[in-house]
Amino acid sequence: MGLILLTQGIISLLVILSLAPMFAGLVNKQKAIFTGRIGAPVVQPYYELKRLLRKETINATSASFISSISPVINVVTVAIAAAMLPIGFARPLISFEGDIILFAYVLGLARFFQILAAMDIGSSFEGMGAAREATFAVFAEPIFFFTLGSVAFISGLTSMYDIYHSVRLDNVSYIVFIIVCSISVFILAVTECSRMPVDDPNTHLELTMIHEVMILDNSGIDLFLYQYSSYIKLFIYAILETSFFYPFGVQNYTLAIVIFAVVTLILSASLATVETITSRFKMKNIPEYLLFATAIGVLNLLIYTFTK
Amino acid sequence: MENVLSILFCLSLFYLSVTSRVKAYVTVLQMQGLLLTVLLVLPFVKHFSLYALILPTTLFIIKVVFIPRYINKIIRDLDIKRVIEPTIQQFTFLLLVIFSMTIIFIASNILSKSTDIETIPFASGFSAVVVGILVIIFRKKLILHVAGFLVLENGIFLFGIAVASELPVMIEIGMLLDVFVVVFLMGIALNRISSTLSGFEVTALGRLKD
Numbered sequence: 001m002g003l004i005l006l007t008q009g010i011i012s013l014l015v016i017l018s019l020a021p022m023f024a025g026l027v028n029k030q031k032a033i034f035t036g037r038i039g040a041p042v043v044q045p046y047y048e049l050k051r052l053l054r055k056e057t058i059n060a061t062s063a064s065f066i067s068s069i070s071p072v073i074n075v076v077t078v079a080i081a082a083a084m085l086p087i088g089f090a091r092p093l094i095s096f097e098g099d100i101i102l103f104a105y106v107l108g109l110a111r112f113f114q115i116l117a118a119m120d121i122g123s124s125f126e127g128m129g130a131a132r133e134a135t136f137a138v139f140a141e142p143i144f145f146f147t148l149g150s151v152a153f154i155s156g157l158t159s160m161y162d163i164y165h166s167v168r169l170d171n172v173s174y175i176v177f178i179i180v181c182s183i184s185v186f187i188l189a190v191t192e193c194s195r196m197p198v199d200d201p202n203t204h205l206e207l208t209m210i211h212e213v214m215i216l217d218n219s220g221i222d223l224f225l226y227q228y229s230s231y232i233k234l235f236i237y238a239i240l241e242t243s244f245f246y247p248f249g250v251q252n253y254t255l256a257i258v259i260f261a262v263v264t265l266i267l268s269a270s271l272a273t274v275e276t277i278t279s280r281f282k283m284k285n286i287p288e289y290l291l292f293a294t295a296i297g298v299l300n301l302l303i304y305t306f307t308k
Numbered sequence: 309m310e311n312v313l314s315i316l317f318c319l320s321l322f323y324l325s326v327t328s329r330v331k332a333y334v335t336v337l338q339m340q341g342l343l344l345t346v347l348l349v350l351p352f353v354k355h356f357s358l359y360a361l362i363l364p365t366t367l368f369i370i371k372v373v374f375i376p377r378y379i380n381k382i383i384r385d386l387d388i389k390r391v392i393e394p395t396i397q398q399f400t401f402l403l404l405v406i407f408s409m410t411i412i413f414i415a416s417n418i419l420s421k422s423t424d425i426e427t428i429p430f431a432s433g434f435s436a437v438v439v440g441i442l443v444i445i446f447r448k449k450l451i452l453h454v455a456g457f458l459v460l461e462n463g464i465f466l467f468g469i470a471v472a473s474e475l476p477v478m479i480e481i482g483m484l485l486d487v488f489v490v491v492f493l494m495g496i497a498l499n500r501i502s503s504t505l506s507g508f509e510v511t512a513l514g515r516l517k518d
Contacts, residue, residue: 176312302413306427
């Protein structure tokens with residue numbers, strides 16, 4: 001039995017790791033269609049990763065060992081976070097009471113090392129990006145704890161797997177709750193993965209960038225690891241969103257796969273729509289945007305504390 | 309279902325406190341009017357009576373159709389700038405809203421133990437009243453004071469729904485008439501002010517002399 005659980009966990013981790021670039025490609029493709037272009041194929045991120053693998057890695061002369069270990073730490077921590085996600089009905093590889101907090105801080109560790117590496121290079125641009133990333137991370141963390149925390153609070157469980165399995169979609173107010181939750185998870189995904197209203201993933205004007213500017217001086221394998229970890233991160237948040245909608249009460253695999261595909265498509269479509277129709281916020285407006293998502297989380301918590 | 313609509317109502321309040329467009333205020337007012345109409349119609353789905361439909365219909369016509377159109381007309385006619393001018397930062401404003409909402413929810417939960425009220429609609433209504441007042445305090449534009457007043461009024465309406473499932477219809481209609489007259493008078497006043505002074509801000513009114 002233990003062996004089966006282990007294999008299931010490993011398979012779901014592999015699924016996340018392999019499908020992650022595809023999701024980013026899906027978003028880009030839909031974005032292209034929205035703006036009237038044909039766009040790169042959905043598998044384009046894989047080609048880009050392959051191209052980066054072949055390139056030579058060059059580090060700045062002022063860079064210390066932090067710059068060389070940071071990409072590895074990034075990818076490993078993000079993979080650990082991915083291993084905690086319940087995909088399908090299988091128990092994730094890492095699952096214990098309170099893993100929801102570890103999940104948040106493992107991602108926090110990845111961000112910490114990325115910020116350190118950005119400052120380590122010694123360029124003022126990277127330093128600026130690092131400062132911005134740190135500032136917005138402060139506002140992004142409460143969103144996670146107030147949304148997933150409110151679900152945890154309602155169910156009284158603290159393990160990601162148990163929390164998601166306690167979601168029951170037969171209750172009308174629960175559905176609304178989940179929809180309201182998914183708004184704030186969406187905003188969280190947009191922030192953490194540096195997508196459009198917060199940060200523009202395509203811009204290469206240093207003054208306006210947040211995430212992209214931090215990896216400006218990286219190349220080759222290092223850049224590959226950073227890019228790959230950001231793809232995984234985006235997919236992690238997508239899974240956080242889709243898992244809300246699984247029919248955990250009925251263990252129906254076909255239904256689960258259909259729901260997964262549909263919700264992923266809807267999510268990528270809404271990411272693409274938001275990126276097409278909105279422009280990037282002014283830096284000073286981003287904290288408001290993030291606090292708005294926190295407010296939704298607080299509202300969730302309030303409402304479900306008092307209707308119980 | 310009432311709870312669900314109240315949640316949406318609270319979400320609209322949050323949106324109101326982060327948006328920086330005058331137009332968005334009008335949209336939110338329209339949406340809140342729609343929510344209130346649905347809330348009023350809901351109890352009558354099961355036992356239908358024509359008499360009971362008077363209030364929702366009036367509410368719909370006044371809050372969803374008439375007042376937003378009128379405010380839009382004022383905005384267009386007086387050529388009001390589309391960005392709101394808050395006196396404090398939006399971030400602080402939102403923090404204030406979250407804080408007061410939390411207190412209100414806790415307080416109404418305590419209240420609901422001793423009296424017969426529904427916590428969520430009651431608290432949402434109460435929060436709308438507070439947010440309305442906050443909008444009036446912390447916005448410079450006069451047209452937004454009207455909007456704040458209308459939000460406050462929406463809150464009182466929701467309040468009424470939470471406290472007693474049916475308020476006397478005449479009182480509610482009287483309230484609606486009041487609101488309508490106030491908005492109308494405000495519009496006329498704004499027109500007058502615009503012909504005398506060039507700005508539509510409260511700060512300009514502070515300098516008025518004989």
